[in-house]
């Protein structure tokens with residue numbers, strides 16, 4: 001009789017711990033801080049309709065003088081004897097303006113680098129962020145990663161963005177507006193899908 005009671009209480013003890021640990025593991029599974037991955041609805045992130053924006057601005061690449069905004073930070077031993085400057089890497093913090101004049105309204109900056117990436121023509125690897133400071137785009141960025149080969153109109157992919165440009169994708173068209181020893185001005189037309 002005593003044995004049966006003992007066996008019964010051991011059984012209930014085991015049952016209790018089984019239920020307790022099961023419910024604990026359920027609680028852990030439902031604790032959002034413990035979940036690695038789950039599906040969410042776009043509306044839970046405030047995402048509504050996808051929009052297409054067209055941005056138009058001028059990019060100022062100032063390579064010398066006391067107001068230089070682009071400077072060579074690395075090169076290969078053979079860069080200076082290469083007809084295509086192969087191996088040079090230039091870091092930039094170039095202003096973006098509404099009009100071609102440098103003293104017109106600044107809408108942001110192009111921050112990043114370009115590298116001379118071809119041994120047979122002047123072809124740049126562009127890795128940069130457009131960091132906007134104007135209007136509803138203030139504080140938002142677009143990321144560009146692409147090939148910029150010297151020609152009339154160059155096309156570079158927009159691979160993403162932040163702020164109002166979260167989930168961005170699109171392309172940038174670059175056309176040289178003027179080209180001098182000190183400053184090159186490039187007109188940009190950017191087409192970007194975002195929410």
Ligand SMILES: *[C@@H]1O[C@H](CO)[C@@H](O)[C@H](O)[C@H]1NC(C)=O
Pocket residue numbers: 065066067
């Ligand atoms: C540098 O910028 C300042 C302020 O915008 C301007 O007054 C000056 O003329 C510029 N200097 C050169 C060499 O472009």
Ligand SMILES: *[C@@H]1O[C@H](CO)[C@@H](O)[C@H](O)[C@H]1NC(C)=O
Pocket residue numbers: 075077080
């Ligand atoms: C190559 O040319 C650049 C620009 O003129 C200069 O700053 C750099 O020192 C040169 N590098 C070498 C290795 O001569």
Ligand SMILES: *[C@@H]1O[C@H](CO)[C@@H](O)[C@H](O)[C@H]1NC(C)=O
Pocket residue numbers: 101103104
């Ligand atoms: C901008 O610079 C141009 C000359 O390059 C000058 O004619 C114009 O008045 C300037 N505009 C402003 C707003 O300073």
Ligand SMILES: *[C@@H]1O[C@H](CO)[C@@H](O)[C@H](O)[C@H]1NC(C)=O
Pocket residue numbers: 133134135138139
């Ligand atoms: C952009 O945002 C920054 C930081 O929030 C603010 O200081 C600045 O005044 C804003 N600029 C414009 C042009 O709205």
